[in-house]
Each structure stands twice: as structure tokens, then as C-alpha cells.
Amino acid sequence: MRVLLIGSSGQIGFELSRLLPFVCDLSVLEKTHVEPAKPDNLLKAAERIQPDWIINAAAYTKVDDAEANKDEAFAVNSELPGVIARIANMLNSRLVHFSTDYVFDGTKPSPYFETDPVSPINVYGASKAAGEIAVRQFLERHLILRTSWIYSRRRTNFLLTMERLIAERDQIPVVCDQLGAPTSAISVARATVHAILHCGISPNEVTAPLWGSYHVTCSGETSWHGFAAAIRSRLQGSKAELKAILSEKYRTEARRPLNSRLSNMKFESAFSFVMPDWREALDEVYAIGETK
């Protein structure tokens, strides 16, 4: 099985780049090959590779910056997935594309299902929702995997920010009224590899209903404050006080949904795969330690 991975330097992309060589012939593309404005570069590279699967882990993920950089966010999160889906269609490849809880407005009082209507409340969420539409429009053989609150030992994320603040400060205000499931990048990468192996590569191996959108997060739920407390409890000798505050007291450029909880039921039943509890996944990240 040949897999082409786009966005291998990102949190999820990096974990995929470590797992996939065990199960397939993996190719990764440099950023220069995946400029949305130059689809021919991507087409030529993909034609050379003839992938059975393309996995798009590239995205513009700076949620607050996206408010002022709408064009860039839409180019990477909407235009590029459309280009990739068209190329996948031309080459008879399948596509995994990642999306986000931020396609929802967070007003639902319970976890979101894949059938709930999207209603993004920030530019990033709108650009990702547009990317989903583009993928569905150009390619039937797709898996859109919506995940949430991703962290790892790489790049910028809540875990790394909180560890730094806990070391530097005596008191840290943390939002307590946004609910979700912190999800380690390695957990999503494992679920993704499982899903593509489950689908197989021969045209008759997968039945049509498997294609579509799925929620894939760690199980359980907490608030950002609960996540911060779990991080602090795993750091030795940390005394910083975590002050619970409401979102309205913590102004950011982009609004965030209060409810980011996604139900994993559809994914777990379609692919016979159980996502780990978020606390176990956090323990694993601490057990593994630094990622080079």
C-alpha cells in the first residue's frame, strides 16, 4: 500500500510519519509541493507516487491569527483540501482529511454527532467547514476525521504552554466553562492508521457506507481548567495555583465554542476501534517523554 502524507511536520502529521512506515510504503511532500495556488506541483508529485491513500494533515491552525488572516486560512484549510481531493479523484486514491470541533458553535448541551449541522463561530472553524465541503464535493472515497484539543510534545499547544506557565508563575487563570476532550496526536494517528488498514486498498474491500465523516477524539471530557490540573498533577513539585475563570473573562481574537465534545460512537462502531480515555493518553505522553 502506497501512502502520500501531506503536513508531516505538524503534530498529527509527525506521529503519522512515525507509524505509517511500519504498514505501508510512505512518501511525504515538502511544503513547496502543496501550495494551493500551484496545484500542478502537487499533481506531478502525486502522479509520480501513485498513492493508494493521500493523508492531508496540513492546516492553518493558528485560531486567533486566522481572524486577521482570513485569505491564508481559507487557502490552506479550504482551497488546498479541494485541490487534494480532485487529485485523489483523478488518481483513484482515497483520502483522509482532518477537521475540527470548531465547525460547531458549541451551543448543543451534549456531545456532537456527525449528523449535527455545522455553524462555526470563528474564521478558522469556517475555513475548516469549507474544507470539508470541498472534500465531499470532489471525492467520494474520503474519510473526514474531526478531532479536538490536540497536543503533543511538538510545536505549540496547550500542554506545552501550560508546562511553561506552571514553571514561571504562581497563579495562572484557566478557562473552566469550555468542555471538550484533550486528544493526543499519537492517539489520532493510531486511529487513522487503523482506519486505513480497515478500509484496505482493493476497490472491493470497502463498502460505500464507510466513506464519510467521523469524530475521533480521546474519550471522556473535561474543561481547559481540568486539563491544566491534570498536567500540573503530573509535574513534580509544581505549586502554581490554577484560577478557574469564565471564557468571558479571557478575551481572545477568536471566539471558542463552549461545548467541544464530539461523540466517537460512529467511528468506534464502524472501525471496531476504541479511543483511549484522555487521562490515559496524557499518561502515555508523559511516559514517552521528549519527541525528537
Ligand SMILES: NC(=O)c1ccc[n+]([C@@H]2O[C@H](COP(=O)([O-])OP(=O)(O)OC[C@H]3O[C@@H](n4cnc5c(N)ncnc54)[C@H](OP(=O)(O)O)[C@@H]3O)[C@@H](O)[C@H]2O)c1
Ligand atoms: N491543533 C488542534 O488542536 C486541532 C484540533 C482539531 C483539529 N485539528 C486538525 O488536525 C489537523 C492537524 O493539526 P495539527 O495540530 O497536527 O497541525 P499543526 O501541528 O499546526 O501542523 C500543521 C501542518 O500544516 C502545514 N502547513 C501549514 N501551512 C501550510 C501551507 N500553507 N501549505 C502547506 N502546508 C502547510 C505545517 O507545515 P509547517 O511545519 O511548514 O508549518 C504543518 O505540517 C488539521 O487539519 C487541524 O485543523 C487540530
